[in-house]
Amino acid sequence: MTQVEVKKTQESLQDRLAQVIELLHRQRVVEDLTHRQEGPHHDRVENLVHRQNLVELQRKLDDLHSADVAYILEALPLEERLTVWQLVKADRDGDILLEVSDSVRETLIADMDDHELLAAAKEMDADELADLAPELPRDVVHELMEALDGQQRERVRSALSYDEEQVGALMDFEMVTIREDVSLEVVLRYLRRLKELPGHTDKLFVVDYDGVLKGVLPIKRLLVNDPEKQVAEVMASDPVSFHPDEDAYDAAQAFERYDLISAPVVDKNGKLIGRLTIDEMVDLIREESESEVLNMAGLREEEDIFASVWKSLRNRWAWLAINLITAFVASRVIGLFEGSIEKLVALAALMPIVAGIGGNSGNQTITMIVRAMALDQVSTGNTSRLMRKELAVSLINGVIWGGVIGVVAYLLYGSWSLGVVMTAAMTLNLLLAALMGVLIPMTLARMGRDPAMGASVMITAVTDSGGFFIFLGLATIFLL
């Protein structure tokens, strides 16, 4: 993929989206007119306006960087998205497909015939092909593989063999390799013969005759050192490197921590097999944070905001169904105390306060813990300390805010004992919230699941049922 030079566009990207939407709307109005008014004269006017609009839209799109077109496609509803997609020049199909999100890519691929897909894919590198392959029709993939040379085919196969969360699935193969026993002068001449360097080349990879990585030569060092020097004198001989089966997110954290731009990927014999670049890592960091947010809210995956209603339903049902069960459990907890509520109906009005504050506080705790776990800051050595801190915070919140609510309950219903029960129930439920806010994500992690998974739904379930039980139980014992 060649890097297109781009103008300064960031401040006006929202404007451009607005312009495209404006043009699309105008287009639709014109189309609506045609359907209503028939006759040769109207037709001709319509055609003219129609074509002018399309030409203007086409020109706007041609001016845009592929990444910007991808952004606009993401922000358009399906029908308009496909109108734009058909206008995008065929030779940029591939670049744009690689830029859009998975869910949007699916809608675009569904709109292309095999011939178009083949044309788009033929421009791609092995790692890009591997990214795309799972979403392409099988016979298209077959035909593509046939067209590749042996090394490329091997690379696509290898990239496909890794899980998408492994380094092997994210690496590319655009390494510039050199030998350690040549002078920098020779390296400079070699580079000049290449005519073009791959994007994100901040270092060259030094390998021996067996392809084993001996070190890296940062371009910075190549530029400032005496050209007479040997590569071996100047190279960094113990660079950060990765294995293809490592967790990609760990690699992204290493990129962030050590400010890397590219890094070698080596197999277990130390042989150089690919490289990672910062752009893939940035995407990963963003995706990881996104999936954390989504998981906490009980959404299964990134949802294209214009996904069909049906797709949205599927994405949201799993956790809604779980929530339905937990809400039913909470309801049954209340059911246990229907007798108490009949005697003292104020309990019905006060119980959601206990549950609600517990839920909020529990969500705060669980958010903190999930964050800290994502940053690898939680270890067995500090768990109990963390727990004590969260419990202390809850105890203080319970006594203070529970006290406030207790006074309010007294003022409303004129019963001191009701106020005290309220305060006690709040405190206990906040302690429960803190306990579970720490334990739920840790247990999920120990089970090998994502600690953020439905965290919000689960903690709310606990604080609802728990809150109702604690409050109504205490009230039944002490007030009735």
Next chain:
Amino acid sequence: MTQVEVKKTQESLQDRLAQVIELLHRQRVVEDLTHRQEGPHHDRVENLVHRQNLVELQRKLDDLHSADVAYILEALPLEERLTVWQLVKADRDGDILLEVSDSVRETLIADMDDHELLAAAKEMDADELADLAPELPRDVVHELMEALDGQQRERVRSALSYDEEQVGALMDFEMVTIREDVSLEVVLRYLRRLKELPGHTDKLFVVDYDGVLKGVLPIKRLLVNDPEKQVAEVMASDPVSFHPDEDAYDAAQAFERYDLISAPVVDKNGKLIGRLTIDEMVDLIREESESEVLNMAGLREEEDIFASVWKSLRNRWAWLAINLITAFVASRVIGLFEGSIEKLVALAALMPIVAGIGGNSGNQTITMIVRAMALDQVSTGNTSRLMRKELAVSLINGVIWGGVIGVVAYLLYGSWSLGVVMTAAMTLNLLLAALMGVLIPMTLARMGRDPAMGASVMITAVTDSGGFFIFLGLATIFLL
């Protein structure tokens, strides 16, 4: 800041943290022993073990990259954090201070005297100093500024004059500038004379005699082109550039979109005044996602997981207090219907289901919308479409899941009409959740606030009070 070469450490970072914690614990056990057992013999043994431990710890820390030390400091409780901090070699203080999060940095600075702070800060570049300055004691800042030359002082002042969310606060000043009327050969020779290039130098900045940016020369092009060529022939003359008062997050998105590594910052006359680099942008992308997660849960800011209980309380109180008020309102809504509940106590058990499912569904919607807004995918052109989709999803969920719960209510309480009221209330509350899930973040954004701010607390407030009102209201009208 020089770039330290690092070994491959990412897979063992958790291990290293564990080792450090282990050593610290051993240390503490030894200290505890001394306090209990007195006498000259024990003392000597203790001292020996003590010193061995410290030496081992010191060696471990010296082996680590500054970023790794920062990571370990983040993961330690205050007391142990300061023990480690004192062991870190004085000449790395500065690097490490720049790597840790704001809240941890505060605790470290509090542990340093003015002399140490001055020593640490003297190694820093102008942009790094500006980062640190707001947290340093005023007389230290004063002394530091005195020690700087005119240009440096001007740079620190300028960086401090920008809001931390503006490009001007994140730019550095390590640009390598060249003229357009020289040959690449001259550029290569010039670089060699510099001895060292700043980190993240993937392009050189081409300026005229007034310092106005004429273009950029990507290192890639410098390397592959004929050295006889002029810079003007080879440079990119219309690069992505930024203004110091632009929103830093927009800049980060542009870095991500266009795969940039560095980019020039120019003033309104086109004069080059600094540059942005991908490492700062990656930090920003991560911070932005984090603050989104935290804001949604109603946490004011990043909280060091070992922050004091008092600090945690302050961080969490604002939204807890708001939640207390909203819970009180919900309670009063129920209070309105106490008469109905007295007549039909089943209402008390069923009402939290309506509120709870509404809250969950509303949280899903608001999470989607906040995400889409963060990615700039929501514009006036598509709001109504988004709204219709969310309402359709809610309607279907309401009819189906509301129907299920209606049947359950019938089975539990033997009343068909109760079941129908339940289904209707669920559907209406889900529609309310969808409506508010879209409107709340959009209204916040229009008011110039962060759309994620307390989103979860607010949507839950609406679905609780709304759910109780809808359900109890319908029940009062149709059942009693």
